Amino acid sequence: MFDAETTAILRAVLDEVCVSVSRYETSARTYVASKLLEAAMAGDTSVANLKHVGRTALGEAPAMWR
Template sequence: MFDAETTALLRAVLDEVCENVSRHETTARTHVASKILEAATRGETAMSNQKQVGRRALGERP
């Protein structure tokens, strides 16, 4: 798992990337979250990289 600081960063990125996505659109938010987590697992934890991953995932959401 990730430390508290990284977890907070990932949550902030998800919230920012999905700021215009309704909290009721769980499929889209879950897709973005999973892509952000995949990137973090590969060691991509810089906020700028995470935002890019999140925005790309938002564009390809199911």
């Protein structure tokens, strides 16, 4: 789907954005990851924009997911 560099960027952004979210809170992390993937598939692969998308998604995630 994505090249190795883009995949690495997506993982790094997900980890950074979700640093305060437990790895076991899969619902919130999955939601953020899906929004990051949507942005990347639309061609937006800059780190700054992906971080913004991820933080926005984390803010939108229901509180019970976090």
